[in-house]
Amino acid sequence: xxxxxxxxxxxxxxxxxxxxxxxxxxxxxxxSLETNNQYYIDxxxxxxxxxxxxxxxxTYLNANYQYKxxxxxxxxxxxxxxxQGFPTRYEGNKLVRRFIRFTNKxxxxxxxxxxxxxxxxxxxxxxxxxxxxxxxNIDGVGIRFTPIKSIKLKVIAGRPRTFMERSPGEVMGGxxxxxxxxxxxxxKTQLLQVGASYVKRFMRYYGADPNFPQQxxxxxxxxxxxxxxxxxxxEWVHKSIEANFPNDFIKKKGLILFLKTGWQDPxxxxxLQLQFRRLENADYKGNFNSSDAVASINYTPALTRQHTNLxxxxxxxxxxxxxxxxxxxxxxxxxxxNTPLGGKYGTRLDINYSNYHALDSTRVTTGEGFISxxxxxxxxxxxxxxxxxxxxxxxxxxxxxxxxxxxLFYNRxxxxxxxxxxxxxxxxxxxxxxKIKKNHxxxxxxxxxxVNSDEKNWAGLLxxxxxxxxxSLFVSDMTNYQTYKxxxxxxxxxxxxxxxxxxxxxxxxxxxxxCVGGICRFVPSxxxxxxxxxxxx
Amino acid sequence: MRSLLFIxxxxxxxxxAQEKFPAVTIKSIAGKEISTATFQDNxxxxxxxxxxxxxxxxLQELDxxxxxxxxxxxxxxxxxxxxxxxxxxxxxxxxxxAGLHDWSFEVFWDENxxxxxxxxxxxxxxxxxxxxxxxxxxxYTAYVPGNEDKILALLKTL
Numbered sequence: 014x015x016x017x018x019x020x021x022x023x024x025x026x027x028x029x030x031x032x033x034x035x036x037x038x039x040x041x042x043x044x045s046l047e048t049n050n051q052y053y054i055d056x057x058x059x060x061x062x063x064x065x066x067x068x069x070x071x072t073y074l075n076a077n078y079q080y081k082x083x084x085x086x087x088x089x090x091x092x093x094x095x096x097q098g099f100p101t102r103y104e105g106n107k108l109v110r111r112f113i114r115f116t117n118k119x120x121x122x123x124x125x126x127x128x129x130x131x132x133x134x135x136x137x138x139x140x141x142x143x144x145x146x147x148x149x150n151i152d153g154v155g156i157r158f159t160p161i162k163s164i165k166l167k168v169i170a171g172r173p174r175t176f177m178e179r180s181p182g183e184v185m186g187g188x189x190x191x192x193x194x195x196x197x198x199x200x201k202t203q204l205l206q207v208g209a210s211y212v213k214r215f216m217r218y219y220g221a222d223p224n225f226p227q228q229x230x231x232x233x234x235x236x237x238x239x240x241x242x243x244x245x246x247x248e249w250v251h252k253s254i255e256a257n258f259p260n261d262f263i264k265k266k267g268l269i270l271f272l273k274t275g276w277q278d279p280x281x282x283x284x285l286q287l288q289f290r291r292l293e294n295a296d297y298k299g300n301f302n303s304s305d306a307v308a309s310i311n312y313t314p315a316l317t318r319q320h321t322n323l324x325x326x327x328x329x330x331x332x333x334x335x336x337x338x339x340x341x342x343x344x345x346x347x348x349x350x351n352t353p354l355g356g357k358y359g360t361r362l363d364i365n366y367s368n369y370h371a372l373d374s375t376r377v378t379t380g381e382g383f384i385s386x387x388x389x390x391x392x393x394x395x396x397x398x399x400x401x402x403x404x405x406x407x408x409x410x411x412x413x414x415x416x417x418x419x420x421l422f423y424n425r426x427x428x429x430x431x432x433x434x435x436x437x438x439x440x441x442x443x444x445x446x447x448k449i450k451k452n453h454x455x456x457x458x459x460x461x462x463x464v465n466s467d468e469k470n471w472a473g474l475l476x477x478x479x480x481x482x483x484x485s486l487f488v489s490d491m492t493n494y495q496t497y498k499x500x501x502x503x504x505x506x507x508x509x510x511x512x513x514x515x516x517x518x519x520x521x522x523x524x525x526x527x528c529v530g531g532i533c534r535f536v537p538s539x540x541x542x543x544x545x546x547x548x549x550x
Numbered sequence: 551m552r553s554l555l556f557i558x559x560x561x562x563x564x565x566x567a568q569e570k571f572p573a574v575t576i577k578s579i580a581g582k583e584i585s586t587a588t589f590q591d592n593x594x595x596x597x598x599x600x601x602x603x604x605x606x607x608x609l610q611e612l613d614x615x616x617x618x619x620x621x622x623x624x625x626x627x628x629x630x631x632x633x634x635x636x637x638x639x640x641x642x643x644x645x646x647x648a649g650l651h652d653w654s655f656e657v658f659w660d661e662n663x664x665x666x667x668x669x670x671x672x673x674x675x676x677x678x679x680x681x682x683x684x685x686x687x688x689x690y691t692a693y694v695p696g697n698e699d700k701i702l703a704l705l706k707t708l
Contacts, residue, residue, distance in 0.1 A: 041570040045670030075670050079572060084668075116573075130662040133638045140637070140662055143672070165583070195582060202580045239580040244645070246581075273642060281649035286642045314639035319604035343643065345650045361650050405650075446610070452696030481696040509692035514673065547672045549689055 041079035044550040047143070048072040049543070051096055056521060056540040063541065069096045071103075073143060076550075084114040088126075090177075097522075097539045099146045100305060102176035109177065110150060123155035129169055131188040131210040134312035135269045136233040136250045136297070139173065147307055149173045149299065151184060163192045173299035175308050180299040182216035184310055194238070200279070205238040214310065216301055226264065229255045231297060231311075242279055247272040250311075252294070254381075257301040260294055260335055263382030267294040269313065270388065275343075282347050288316050289340040293372060293385060296334035316341045317367040317399055320419070322442045323473035323491045324462045327523075328423040330369065330397040336383070338391055339369030358407035369396040371427070395435075398422040411448035417441070425467065438464045452481035460491075469495035483509040491523070499523075505543075512549040518542070569686040571596075571678070574665040576633065576658050579645045584658065586665060594627040595687075595708040596680040597701060600660070600671060602636050603643040608675040611693035612653060618698055619654050626705040630655035635663050635674060677701070681708045 050070045053063035070093045077086040088110035095103040112125030123129075128150055131137040141148040153171015160166070167188040172179040190208035197203075210233040218225040235248035252267030270291045277284035290313075297311040315330040318341075344364045348355035373390035374383040401419040408414065419440040425433035440462040447455045460473040475489035490502040505518025524538035573587035589596055599615070601608030615622075615630050622628065632655060634644045641659065648657045660666055669678070677690040679701060688704060690697050 039570075041572065043569050043670050045672060047672045073672075077668065077670060079570070084572075128662055128664070128667070134662075135638075138662065141667075192582075197582075202578075202582070204580050204582055206581060237581045244580065275642065275645070277645060277649050281652050284646055284649050286646060288642055312638065314637065316639060319640055321604055321606055341642075343646055345646055347650055347652060359652075363646075363650060448695070452694070452699070454695045479694045481694065483692065483694055485692075485694065507692065509690070509694065512689050512691065514691040547691065549670055549691070 039081055042077075043079075044074070044076040046072070046074050046546070046548040046550070048547075049096060049545045051539070051541055051543050053097065053539050053541040061521070061538050061540045063539070064097065066094055067541075069094050071096050071099065071143075082116045084116070085112065086114075087111045092177075095146070097537055100176060100307065103146055105177060107177050109148070109174065119159050121157035126150045126152050126174070127155045127169075129155050129167065130312075131167065131186065131212070132208055132233060132235045133246075133248050133271060135248050135271060135295075136210045136231050136311055137169070137184075137186055137188075137212045138312035139169075139310070140312065149175075149307065149310060152179055153184075163195065165190045173308070173310055175300055175303060180216075180303075180308060182214050182299045182301070184212065184214050184299060186210065186212035201241050202239045203241070206236065208235045208237075209233065210235075212297070212310070214297070214299060216299075218301075224264075226254045226256055229253055229297070231267070243274070243276050245274045250295075252297060255294065255297065255301070257296065257298045258304045259296055259298075261382070263294075264380040265294040265382055267297065268388075269293070269295050282349070284343075284345050286343040287340065288342075290316055291338045291372075291388065292332065292334050293336050294334070317369075317397070318365045318401055320401075322417065322440070322458070322460055323475060323489060324460045324471050325419055325421075325440055325442070327462070327471065328421060328425075328436055328438060330367070330399070330423075331428045333369075333371065333396060333427065336372035336374060336385065336392075337369055337396060338372055338389075339367065339396070341365065341367040356406070356408075361403075361405035363403040363405070365402070366398075366400045368398045370394060371396060394424070394427065395422060396424050396427055413446040415442075415444035415446075417444070434466055436464060436467050438462055454479045458489075468493040468497060487518075489520075514545075514547045516543075516545045571598075571680050571684045571686055572665070572668040574660075574668050576660045576665055579648065579657055579659055581659075589629070589631060590680075590682075590684045592682050594629050595682055595705055597628055597630045597677065597705070598680060599630070599632050599677040600635055600666060600674045601632055602634060602674060603640045603647045604636075605674050607693040609647070609651065610695075611675050611677065611697065612655075613651055614693075614695070614698045615655065616651065616653050618702070622702060622705075625702065626708075628705045628708075632657045633665065634659050635666050637661070637663075679704055679708075 053067050055063050072091040074089040090109045091106040092103040110126040112127055114123045128139045139149050139151045151171040151173055156168045158166040170185045172183055188210040190206055192206045194203055194205040212231045215228045218227045231252040233250040237246035248271045250269035254264045254266055256262040256264050272289045275286035295313050296309055298308050299310045300308040315332045317330045320326055346362045348360040350359040354360055371392040371394035372385040373392040374385035376383050399421045404416045406414055421438050423436040425436050442460045445457040449455055456477040458475040462471040471493050473491035477485055477487040479485045485507045488504045490500055492500045501521050501523045503518050503520030507516040519542045521540045573585055575583050575585050577583055612632055636644055675693045678686050679688040681687050
């Protein structure tokens with residue numbers, strides 16, 4: 014199959030030469046290369062020892078071809094070996110993705126490896142997040158069909174990717190979405206969409222339990238809409254009994270409930286968003302034996318603010334798919350220019366609050382592990398709370414600041430697993446953007462975090478100088494100056510030129526949860542050099 | 551090894567054709583589906599910027615575009631389009647961020663990153679300059695202050 018697909022790409026590419034300019038006008042040939050390399054050295058003072066193989070490299074090479082409605086592509090990946098923190102099952106070099114796709118106005122057929130999402134992804138999402146080593150693309154067939162403008166159908170069947178192989182579990186499903194209202198006039202949107210999904214997973218079980226659920230069925234119903242300045246959406250997912258490694262093989266049904274609503278002033282002066290979500294045995298596994306997020310076929314990210322500061326991500330929320338209830342509120346207000354609070358350039362105030370608890374549940378000795386009778390009831394165990402606000406203010410044409418305040422509660426015992434206790438932290442961050450001269454910018458980010466336990470207080474500093482030729486120089490350090498007194502520093506440069514970007518740095522990475530795009534994985538500490546290169550062809 | 555050989559043969563071919571902006575279905579902020587083919591009207595070049603609510607350099611770049619909107623309008627008919635790659639974790643923040651920053655250009659949502667993948671984009675911010683015929687003339691793979699001036703100079707030639 015692989016050889017056949019590659020041969021098709023090559024023959025189509027070469028045929029392009031023979032058919033002259035008109036072919037090239039309609040053709041698109043493109044590719045990309047991304048390579049991330051690290052060299053590890055010992056830091057005996059910090060008790061950080063380099064792995065046996067001091068050099069590690071993750072490389073991704075893509076090639077895509079398009080001719081009118083026809084597309085084909087391949088992705089090659091190399092882990093020689095995988096970077097520290099990536100699952101060790103990413104190893105070797107392999108063509109991990111190849112596909113052929115045909116699209117016209119009504120139908121979109123995907124054969125080979127493809128990505129897809131039903132609704133909000135709570136029942137099914139195949140996606141790629143390289144920085145976390147996540148890629149659960151489906152190897153099979155995916156069809157999107159639009160019989161009439163207001164109705165969209167999707168069907169998928171295949172096996173999700175698990176590391177360098179395919180999951181032993183098979184996934185099949187379908188989704189329908191109907192848009193009875195779809196109007197946009199004078200900048201006002203009136204939209205209503207309703208949808209439903211079904212996803213089945215079958216994986217053969219070879220153990221001794223005659224009642225083990227080899228087949229798991231999930232159904233979902235959802236709505237999404239906007240009426241002038243108000244938006245609203247929701248999704249409900251029900252899953253039949255699923256037993257898997259992360260839930261200790263309890264035999265329990267799954268439930269996900271998600272609700273969202275918001276209002277935004279048409280003049281964008283202020284707005285409010287509210288989200289609520291309840292998870293119960295919510296992790297839907299493509300492989301019931303896998304403990305890693307890599308094998309999930311649905312997507313339940315942490316609904317919290319994605320902080321981008323040095324220190325705030327020391328304590329990120331790690332969702333508890335076995336049982337969690339909570340939500341997030343977002344509020345913003347924009348003070349106009351030439352007002353007392355806005356000043357000459359205007360001021361932005363952005364406030365965010367999220368709070369999550371375990372479910373209100375009772376342990377039982379039957380196979381389902383626990384029961385939680387009330388749908389909307391917060392358990393006594395607090396998991397995570399984050400209150401934060403950002404004031405974004407330009408003072409002069411050449412100077413702008415961002416002031417961030419964060420107060421968080423982090424139940425380390427549950428979120429990291431172990432007898433660690435609870436963490437309460439308060440963080441203040443000041444970000445300064447200073448224009449030194451035309452197109453030269455200096456950014457200074459200074460942070461301090463007060464922590465009541467764990468490694469106690471932290472301080473952090475980052476400076477970055479950007480030049481107009483695409484070069485950036487940066488140096489950063491974060492240190493827990495009260496306990497281990499370790500410095501986690503990073504110094505280097507990045508250069509972007511046209512379709513290329515290269516970054517070289519040296520430093521020390523702190524062990525902890527690395528969270529990108531709402532998913533977290535634990536990364537070990539390392540000390541060494543890092544070289545990243547990307548190229549678009 | 552066989553796979554690598556195929557790719558090495560294939561990659562040089564990609565340099566021989568100018569890249570066309572692909573037609574992919576994305577969404578409005580409200581969730582309405584739209585094909586990127588509708589962006590091209592053969593009359594105006596496009597500046598398409600990929601961003602996310604959590605990407606500080608992306609917000610800086612889009613703020614720089616926003617501040618220059620009036621100047622750009624006088625000098626070029628180009629349309630600026632911002633495409634968010636936020637997933638369901640942060641998607642609720644797309645409308646908020648566009649409102650908070652009072653952006654005057656159009657904002658869309660590449661929900662499962664289909665368009666990002668079709669364009670082989672690895673990192674954001676990533677900005678494309680597209681001519682009237684739909685050909686990608688230039689890519690900016692990071693934001694450094696001053697990119698907006700270079701883009702305007704390029705747009706004037708299209």
